[in-house]
Amino acid sequence: MAIPGASILTAAEMREAEQRLFASGVPEFEVMERAGAACAEYIWRIGGHRSTLILCGPGNNGGDGFVIARILKERGVPVRVAATGESGTQSSRRARENWAGPVEDIFTAKPALQLVDALFGTGLTRGLDGKLAARLAELAGKAKHSYAIDMPSGMDSNSGKCLSPVPVFDLCITLGSYKPSHFLQPGASRFHDLVCADIGIDASGGSLHSLAKPRLQAPTADSHKYNRGLTAIVGGYMAGASILAAEAAARAGAGYVKYLGKAAGHVATNAIVQTHAPDRYAVRDILADDRISAVLAGPGLGRDEEAWNRLESALHSGHPLVLDADALVLLADRGEDRLDILMHRPILTPHEGEFARLFPGLKGSKVERARQAAVKAKGVIIYKGPDTVIAAPDGQAWIAPLASPWLSTAGTGDVLAGLCAAQLAVTRDPVAAARNAVWLQAEAARRAGAAFVADDLIAHVPAALAACL
The missing domain is CATH 3.40.50.10260 (YjeF N-terminal domain)
Structure with a gap:
């Protein structure tokens, strides 16, 4: 090993x-x-x-x-x-x-x-x-x-x-x-x-390393829900995906998770604050809260013009960002200057298809392409797959050990995005958040065993996190 x-x-x-x-x-x-x-x-x-x-x-x-x-x-x-x-x-x-x-x-x-x-x-x-x-x-x-x-x-x-x-x-x-x-x-x-x-x-x-188990800090005596990290999840038409992300974030160290829903959905965790945000203006107003530490957009967002408007409100919120799934596709469809609007070293979490769409024409190994993409996006790339690569704009990169093949099921990417958002809210460091999230998901999958679905994975996140304290 x-x-x-x-x-x-x-x-x-x-x-x-x-x-x-x-x-x-x-x-x-x-x-x-x-x-x-x-x-x-x-x-x-x-x-x-x-x-x-x-x-x-x-x-x-x-x-x-x-x-x-x-x-x-x-x-x-x-x-x-x-x-x-x-x-x-x-x-x-x-x-x-x-x-x-x-x-x-x-x-x-x-x-x-x-x-x-x-x-x-x-x-x-x-x-x-x-x-x-x-x-x-x-x-x-x-x-x-x-x-x-x-x-x-x-x-x-x-x-x-x-x-x-x-x-x-x-x-x-x-x-x-x-x-x-x-x-x-x-x-x-x-x-x-x-x-x-x-x-x-x-x-x-x-500048390339194997991904190591993170060392995480437990809350201190003066911790409260805001200084532990307020995470906002911008939902869209497919409520299930964004709710999966919110549920994962709630168990990955964030002190407060707010779900900005457009469509009706059932959030199983009562501690997650559900806020109805029917349009871009509602999203913009809710994200104006300067106590927010991280925003996730993409899971279940949709791909039409209204979805773009909701994403744009998140992009211009001024908060640290995690972008996944539909957010990546929407960005890819915006033309040559699509990456110029990204700020605050965002975390982008593409799988192979999303990566090729967002960063066409890149050459070299998966590590080399991830590094090039990180420079283009001025952010942190989690290039997902059985050989997940994490790359930062300064050229530092990590390859995650082979994780459970049972992760190849719908919704696990949404869970990873939620873990990223929570860890970004906690650490305020995109590189650390990306590395922590990838390790936590792999450990949760190991604990979940065989034939799990994404919902099952979330239940094992607290134990995975506890193993890092």
Whole structure:
């Protein structure tokens, strides 16, 4: 399992970190020895004396494989090595020379109980050829335990893309630092467990991290409903969506939640103040309250001109904003200057379709696109999905660990928006609010178990929050 809050390095950043280590006086081959020894230790602890086949590529990843083979053999493991050809780097050739056993052809090698993929690691730019990819899948499929060194071969280390078919491994042992593809889909689904082997790399100071559990503060003796945060939810035609958001906000730390409803709806929590706001003028007048700490607009808002008028009242309220769902679609339809009216570093929470509509033409990995969008919006982006990315305008970004797949049900986005609004009202910090909300939703989903609906999720928010105090 990945260490929460750990740095995540791109291929280029990893090369720079390695060069700094080499420049400090540590030889490249010494780093290879460290990597091989660390990987061998994991494999030994898990697999013991099970027969092991190690697949070695031509580069330094293959060199790591030869070191692993030598160390496992010294411990009495029946280990064999199969390679794609000759080793192509100085360090990998040295590691191969230190291996006392034979080197088999990868296409004729017999399977073993354990398979170690040390073919290609960080920096791969093209996929394996069809024959090699098929052979890797065959050998992995016949093994009882499988390990990928640094990352499964065939994966782009920055984007999460599978450049060629990639089998699913039991354990991925990354070297020195986590890489974006350990968290981005579909790459993150190509292994069951992930560990990071310490090889002396200094990965600190990066701008991308895995999302960590937040540290939240309980109310103090002088707290009251206003200084704890008054959250306003601007509802629209679909009352259910905005009420879900209001219910979530009421349980996520806000001291006071006000629901500005247009359509009739049943708010189950009597503590949520329901205010009838039939038009834009009513919304404007209610939001003139300077005690409001955060405003959420979007869930259930609608997409017609009247919905835009209600949204516009929220946009011009002067309060910190969370924009979700219909608000994002309405903004996307307003033309090239649609983002110019956003103020106060808003939090935007698009899923894939909303993101593409609001930020068309952006290139790069999901992290890179989220960062570009944050700059364009001058706000915080929660780019939702199984690999949710949070990005701030200054380039800082976080990838959330894989959350419950049961979150793929209607209304969970509305719950997340409500959590964001409450945390924004409490913290007054859009970056902290976004990070806190994503973690709280994932933890609530974990506690909810299987087959929940969004309404069920809300009941687990207080326990998720309590775990962070």
